[in-house]
Amino acid sequence: MKKILVIGATSAIAREVAKIYAAQECRLCLVGRNEENLQIVADDLRVRGAEAVDVLALELTDSATHQELIEHAEHFLQGLDIVLVAYGSLPDQPACEENPEQALRELNINFVSVVVLLTQLANEMEKRGSGTLAVISSVAGDRGRQSNYIYGAAKGGLSIFLQGLRNRLAPKGVQVLTIKPGFVDTPMTTEFKKGLLWVSAETVAQGIVRAIDKQRDIVYLPWFWWGIMLVIKSIPERIFKKMKL
Ligand SMILES: NC(=O)c1ccc[n+]([C@@H]2O[C@H](COP(=O)([O-])OP(=O)(O)OC[C@H]3O[C@@H](n4cnc5c(N)ncnc54)[C@H](OP(=O)(O)O)[C@@H]3O)[C@@H](O)[C@H]2O)c1
Numbered sequence: 001m002k003k004i005l006v007i008g009a010t011s012a013i014a015r016e017v018a019k020i021y022a023a024q025e026c027r028l029c030l031v032g033r034n035e036e037n038l039q040i041v042a043d044d045l046r047v048r049g050a051e052a053v054d055v056l057a058l059e060l061t062d063s064a065t066h067q068e069l070i071e072h073a074e075h076f077l078q079g080l081d082i083v084l085v086a087y088g089s090l091p092d093q094p095a096c097e098e099n100p101e102q103a104l105r106e107l108n109i110n111f112v113s114v115v116v117l118l119t120q121l122a123n124e125m126e127k128r129g130s131g132t133l134a135v136i137s138s139v140a141g142d143r144g145r146q147s148n149y150i151y152g153a154a155k156g157g158l159s160i161f162l163q164g165l166r167n168r169l170a171p172k173g174v175q176v177l178t179i180k181p182g183f184v185d186t187p188m189t190t191e192f193k194k195g196l197l198w199v200s201a202e203t204v205a206q207g208i209v210r211a212i213d214k215q216r217d218i219v220y221l222p223w224f225w226w227g228i229m230l231v232i233k234s235i236p237e238r239i240f241k242k243m244k245l
Pocket of ligand 1 (some may be wrong): 009010059086185
């Protein structure tokens with residue numbers, strides 16, 4: 001029976017991942033900022049077969065809460081096989097351009113707080129010498145675009161951080177998985193017009209669980225985003241800077 005910590009457990013993608021593990025009778029500790037919503041997720045997972053589910057509500061962007069988070073999870077789970085870090089926000093890019101304080105808040109949610117939290121979690125996993133740190137980054141971090149470069153910078157920085165962490169932890173037996181979804185139909189993207197490239201949170205969740213099982217390092221979800229980003233990254237900067245993206 002796997003012991004799983006989900007951070008940002010009210011996220012649509014995280015909920016679908018947790019459903020898969022609940023059906024495998026895993027033990028789950030759910031962390032987020034809204035107790036009521038976490039309880040709703042927990043009740044659902046219990047019905048779906050989870051061995052046990054606990055919730056912890058705290059402010060993830062406040063690094064003073066991270067020690068409590070880790071102690072609580074370890075006490076409840078009595079071990080730690082998989083950590084999924086899923087929380088994040090999609091910034092209003094024009095608002096961030098107007099207001100540097102807003103840009104700072106977004107960078108804190110999507111990059112700084114995640115790095116600070118993972119730094120502590122990584123030390124725990126290193127001591128154990130096993131387990132998985134699975135973190136949701138984004139294809140948006142592969143190249144900066146005018147329409148969302150604050151988000152892109154945060155996710156790009158996160159992907160680089162994870163690359164370094166993987167390099168450090170691989171010899172210690174800890175898997176560090178960078179998850180790069182493309183367009184996923186979730187509450188984060190309700191405002192967007194959906195098209196052919198869009199997929200459900202359920203599809204992405206299946207890809208995440210598969211990548212964890214296969215001990216992958218980086219996964220694009222769905223897979224075709226690997227090719228799309230390869231093309232986007234290969235466009236010379238002198239051309240790219242003139243494109244409306
Ligand atoms: N949807 C996409 O197209 C897409 C594509 C690439 C990557 N991603 C990434 O996938 C991850 C999951 O997103 P999702 O699509 O599942 O969206 P979602 O359903 O809107 O979930 C976002 C999660 O982040 C939490 N969150 C937002 N602001 C927060 C804050 N200030 N402090 C703490 N938690 C906060 C939310 O908590 P509450 O429930 O309390 O609001 C929720 O759990 C994110 O890291 C996102 O950047 C999404």
